[in-house]
Amino acid sequence: MIEKLVAIKDRFEEVGQLLVQPDAMSDMKAYSKLSKEYKDLEKIVKVYDEYQNVIDNIASAKEVLQTEKDEEFREMAKMELDELVPREETLEAEIKVLLIPKDPDDQKDVIMEIRAGAGGDEAAIFAGDLYRMYDRFIETKGWSKELISLSEASSGGFKEIVFGVSGDDVYGSLKFESGVHRVQRVPVTESQGRVHTSAASVAVLPEVDEVDFELNMKDVKKDTYRSSGAGGQHVNKTESAVRLTHLPTNTVVECQDGRSQHKNYDKALQVLRSRLYEKELKKQQDEIASDRKSLVGSGDRSDKIRTYNYPQGRVTDHRISYSVHNLPTVMDGQLADFIENLRIAENADKLQDGSLE
Template sequence: MLDKLEAIKERFEDVSQQLIQPDAMSDMKKYKSLNKEYKDLEKIVIEYKKYLNLISNIDNAKQVIATEKDEEFREMAKEELDELLPQLDEMEELIKNLLIPKDPNDSKDIIIEIRAGAGGDEASIFAGDLHRMYSRFAEKQGWKMELIDAQEGTSGGYKEIISSISGEDVYGKLKFESGVHRVQRVPATETQGRIHTSVASVVVLPEVEEFDIELSMNDIRKDLFCASGPGGQSVNTTYSAVRLTHIPSGIVAQCQDQKSQLKNFDKALKVLRSRVYEVELAKKLEEEGAQRKSMVGGNDRSDKIRTYNYPQGRVTDHRIGHTVYNLPSVMDGNIDDFVEQLRIAESAERLKEGVA
């Protein structure tokens, strides 16, 4: 492992030098790639330096125990060694996880799409609850969330709501949220107090750059229409809303959130690019036979991944069998526990497969 870490440190120093060269920004595609590599390697190098320092302290303590004649010094060294050795095990485990090859999309921003499923008005209300949950989580992470498109439900919430979230490691933290979320509770419209089950689907797409996938504007049909819903007096009188159709695949994306047609076009193009990228990536992995079906990240979108049970205040993630009894806190955006447990489960799977 030390040889591998030393090689990473050398590569980190090489990348650092390349980034400070006068002509580093002449090729923006290369610069962005180097900058991303720098940030990824830096995390490992910081822990590697701590690891070397820890090994040095352990060696010094062992040396004192072996050579020191003063019993008091020897006892102090033994106490120090007893504290340092468990830290070494923890540090080695941490570094092993850092050395697992990362999903190249983990550092990307995301497009998150939430749609009401079975359950009528209650499903739309639940979709709105999920949107608020992710909004609060994004806020606590210091991320920026922007609305792209929304269709409101007749009794509140949303039939569909699409947003972008930008920040550090957004896709890496939220990619496991894709799937069907189920709620069990008594709807506000229920007069006899019966518990209903409703569902909403969540899709998390990495927001891809132009150089990640090439889309020819000749393959895209642009339609303009009047926006509907909130947005001011001009919302229903100007053709500011944009719908883009990728003709070869039939994939459609639209945006009507902004009054500016140009801004709506840019947002819709981001969504279209991400949707086409996801389809193309899935095809590529299938052709290579490399699509990894795991209990965490490789399931079908139709799979029910989590249940929110209001009568019992319980939230259960079915993929990892993880249950908590703090539903109000979870719905207020405190989903860190699930995010962390899912990442740990994926790391454990990849270690088991011998990826590292």
């Protein structure tokens, strides 16, 4: 572990020198990449410096105990060791977590898709509730959101809604939300007061560009059609909506949110690229972990990941057997507690596998 930390510190100092070169900002893309690397390495180096200092002080205190005859000095050395040894253990644990390989997609923006599942009208209403929950969470994080497409349900909520989210560490936070979310409550349409169970699926796709995923445009069929829904006369007069079909996989993406066909095409292409990238990524992950899936990292949409029980005011994440009894607060966008516990579980899972950089 020490060898890895020394190598990281060397690289940190090297990147620091590169950033202050006179021509460093001539290539802003490269400069931005170096700045991000410097920031990431700095977190590890700061902990490593403190760890190294603690180890040196422990060695000095032990030397005092071995060589010093004065009881006052020996007592001071013992007191120092009582503080330093637990700190060494804490820092070691921190370093192990910091050395866990980072998911290269964690810093990416995302495309989120929420779809009503089993449960009819109530499932669509619940999909709308989930969208509001994420909308408020996104607002608290200071991220930005862009609507891509939606299909409203007649009784409220959405059959489907797709939107983009951009900001810092977006995928790293929201990737845990992929899966089936289940709600247990009395629907507004229920006259007998019986509790029903409905579901909605959430997909969180890391945004990708041509560098991340090469898409052969010969495999993509483009169709245009008139948008439906709000938009006035413009909706009825122009074919601004775009439908893209990836012929080899029969993956279909539609976008009709913008008035410009060109903008809708760009958005649809981004979603298509992300969906195909996710499929390829999942295929690779399944091959790598065919004998054992990660505790929270599979993101399988068929997994029921969380239940929102309204009668009991409880929200339970089934992947980590974690429950809270503040459902209204969670539905108001307070998801940080769940995300933090899921991150801890994921890191513990990786540590168990011995996954250090």
